[in-house]
Amino acid sequence: MKFSLRLFLSYYRPYRRTLILDLLCALVVAGITLIYPLCAGYVTRTVLHGSSPEALPELMRVGAFMLVLLAVQIAANTYVDYQGHMMGTYIERDMRRDLFAHLQRLPFGFYDSHRTGQLMSRVTNDLYDVGELAHHGPEDLFIALLLFGGVFGVLLNLNPRLTLLLFCFLPFMAAYTVFFNMRLNRAMLQSRRRIGDVNAQVEDTLAGIRVVQSFTGEGTEQRRFDAENGRFVDSRRAGYHAEAYFYQGMVAFTQLMTVAVLVFGGLTILRGQLRLDELVTYLLCVGILMEPIRRFVNIARLLQEGVTGFQRFQELMAVQPDITDAPGALELKGVRGDVEFRQVRFQYPSSPVPVLRNINLTIAAGEFVALVGASGVGKSTLCALIPRFYEVTSGQLLVDGVPVDEVTLTSLRRNIGVVQQDVYLFSGTVLENILYGRPDASTGEVIEAARQAGAHDFIMALPQGYGTDIGQRGVKLSGGQKQRLSIARVFLKDPPILIFDEATSALDNDSERLVQQSLERLAQRRTTLVIAHRLSTVRNAGRIVVMTEDGISEQGTHDELMRRGGVYAELQAVGARL
Numbered sequence: 136m137k138f139s140l141r142l143f144l145s146y147y148r149p150y151r152r153t154l155i156l157d158l159l160c161a162l163v164v165a166g167i168t169l170i171y172p173l174c175a176g177y178v179t180r181t182v183l184h185g186s187s188p189e190a191l192p193e194l195m196r197v198g199a200f201m202l203v204l205l206a207v208q209i210a211a212n213t214y215v216d217y218q219g220h221m222m223g224t225y226i227e228r229d230m231r232r233d234l235f236a237h238l239q240r241l242p243f244g245f246y247d248s249h250r251t252g253q254l255m256s257r258v259t260n261d262l263y264d265v266g267e268l269a270h271h272g273p274e275d276l277f278i279a280l281l282l283f284g285g286v287f288g289v290l291l292n293l294n295p296r297l298t299l300l301l302f303c304f305l306p307f308m309a310a311y312t313v314f315f316n317m318r319l320n321r322a323m324l325q326s327r328r329r330i331g332d333v334n335a336q337v338e339d340t341l342a343g344i345r346v347v348q349s350f351t352g353e354g355t356e357q358r359r360f361d362a363e364n365g366r367f368v369d370s371r372r373a374g375y376h377a378e379a380y381f382y383q384g385m386v387a388f389t390q391l392m393t394v395a396v397l398v399f400g401g402l403t404i405l406r407g408q409l410r411l412d413e414l415v416t417y418l419l420c421v422g423i424l425m426e427p428i429r430r431f432v433n434i435a436r437l438l439q440e441g442v443t444g445f446q447r448f449q450e451l452m453a454v455q456p457d458i459t460d461a462p463g464a465l466e467l468k469g470v471r472g473d474v475e476f477r478q479v480r481f482q483y484p485s486s487p488v489p490v491l492r493n494i495n496l497t498i499a500a501g502e503f504v505a506l507v508g509a510s511g512v513g514k515s516t517l518c519a520l521i522p523r524f525y526e527v528t529s530g531q532l533l534v535d536g537v538p539v540d541e542v543t544l545t546s547l548r549r550n551i552g553v554v555q556q557d558v559y560l561f562s563g564t565v566l567e568n569i570l571y572g573r574p575d576a577s578t579g580e581v582i583e584a585a586r587q588a589g590a591h592d593f594i595m596a597l598p599q600g601y602g603t604d605i606g607q608r609g610v611k612l613s614g615g616q617k618q619r620l621s622i623a624r625v626f627l628k629d630p631p632i633l634i635f636d637e638a639t640s641a642l643d644n645d646s647e648r649l650v651q652q653s654l655e656r657l658a659q660r661r662t663t664l665v666i667a668h669r670l671s672t673v674r675n676a677g678r679i680v681v682m683t684e685d686g687i688s689e690q691g692t693h694d695e696l697m698r699r700g701g702v703y704a705e706l707q708a709v710g711a712r713l
């Protein structure tokens with residue numbers, strides 16, 4: 136994606152004042168750097184006329200003047216270092232805030248095709264580089280241009296012929312810079328991608344560390360990681376190679392220029408066309424040339440890293456969430472809980488065939504419906520369509536008779552509670568996790584929700600009760616406890632529509648009974664759609680909806696469906712767990 140300078144510059148807007156002061160200080164730093172060689176020339180001239188009684192006080196005055204300049208330069212440099220860096224950090228923070236907010240709006244479909252580690256790398260590493268560019272870019276460029284222009288101005292003024300000789304080096308320097316910068320650019324882009332892969336690998340392995348260790352997969356993971364890590368080193372090697380050649384080439388050019396100045400400058404003095412003090416100023420100015428060159432090299436590096444980082448930021452920011460509020464979307468209020476699928480068809484973008492076809496299903500408010508069917512027929516997909524985690528490919532989905540794409544996403548999702556099969560808890564305390572259901576709830580309400588979910592007693596038995604830290608993703612809790620916490624979260628949210636994906640993993644009988652009881656309490660007075668895996672659940676259901684690959688094949692109560700001897704009866708014959 137093309138680098139958008141406009142978007143990049145827009146992030147400077149709140150910090151215009153700091154930027155202007157930063158550039159002013161940079162101007163001071165560059166100006167004073169240029170004055171030093173002139174002072175050195177002046178001192179040489181004064182010393183050459185050493186017999187004059189004016190020489191000593193003159194030297195003192197120049198010394199004092201230079202000390203003042205030094206103090207001003209240090210002050211200006213300190214501002215640039217501190218405020219400039221802070222400005223870069225604020226810009227980095229603002230971009231990171233926007234990216235995080237944007238990422239939170241992107242739908243499930245986006246995350247199906249992106250690795251979390253890669254995304255994390257963009258939010259952290261890439262934006263760090265952009266922040267560095269935001270700070271050093273304008274300032275280094277400004278100082279480098281001023282110094283470069285200033286030095287050549289002084290040189291031209293001192294001796295145009297000698298300066299023209301130096302100009303002969305410039306085309307070679309420019310060609311050299313372009314050549315190595317292109318290589319550096321490629322290598323840096325590559326290394327950004329590679330570090331993203333390394334991050335993704337770490338994230339994958341650590342998120343699944345329990346699986347890794349139980350399958351003793353450490354060796355495989357290490358090999359995979361080493362391969363990614365090695366590829367990162369290769370890309371960095373290419374980058375540093377280009378950078379080293381670039382930098383050393385520039386040093387060589389400057390040294391060659393110094394030699395040329397010494398030889399031709401000496402000859403010019405012999406011909407009486409240049410004074411010794413002028414040669415001193417001249418030589419020091421050529422020495423200063425290294426400074427803008429160093430800064431140009433730095434800008435080149437910052438540009439490679441920062442621009443690629445920003446392009447990757449832009450790429451993500453340009454991804455439009457395809458599930459959004461329609462213009463004029465309504466607020467869904469006072470929901471009764473009727474849910475209706477009308478001729479719904481759904482196909483995942485990555486899949487060649489639709490998962491759901493011809494789905495027609497009406498669930499009345501307060502009804503308890505169990506969804507059963509073989510693995511992979513699309514039960515979870517069907518449920519994911521109700522809160523618009525995915526958009527139907529065709530057909531219509533209605534809540535209380537209103538198409539879900541005509542209401543705001545927030546009001547729709549506020550009215551739907553989802554208990555996922557694979558419970559996700561956040562690291563933090565029990566209290567924080569339950570409060571996720573309704574952040575403004577009182578502690579009393581949280582405790583009541585936990586009681587309803589059958590979680591209060593085990594919570595009280597934890598070392599710090601509701602203040603107990605449950606570890607990352609709730610690792611310190613059992614499967615049944617996690618389930619009940621996630622149910623408490625939904626109790627607190629108190630939505631009129633409930634989607635419950637029953638855990639397929641075996642809970643012990645006691646836990647299963649407790650989860651079952653919580654579910655029954657939770658389902659009261661709500662429209663409930665359960666992806667059922669247990670006989671006890673389907674027996675309790677007012678209606679069982681049986682799904683096959685061709686859609687909904689039969690509906691009815693347990694007894695009706697058993698008598699019918701169809702797909703459901705067959706499923707039951709396979710075992711109590713569906």
Ligand SMILES: Nc1ncnc2c1ncn2[C@@H]1O[C@H](COP(=O)(O)OP(=O)(O)OP(=O)(O)O)[C@@H](O)[C@H]1O
Nearest residue numbers: 247483485486490509510511512513514515516517
């Ligand atoms: N995010 C996705 N992207 C692409 N295909 C998907 C995605 N999620 C599920 N599928 C595919 O869609 C089909 C239905 O999956 P779904 O999870 O809805 O089935 P299910 O009936 O709930 O299965 P289970 O009972 O095993 O959970 C499967 O073939 C699955 O491979």
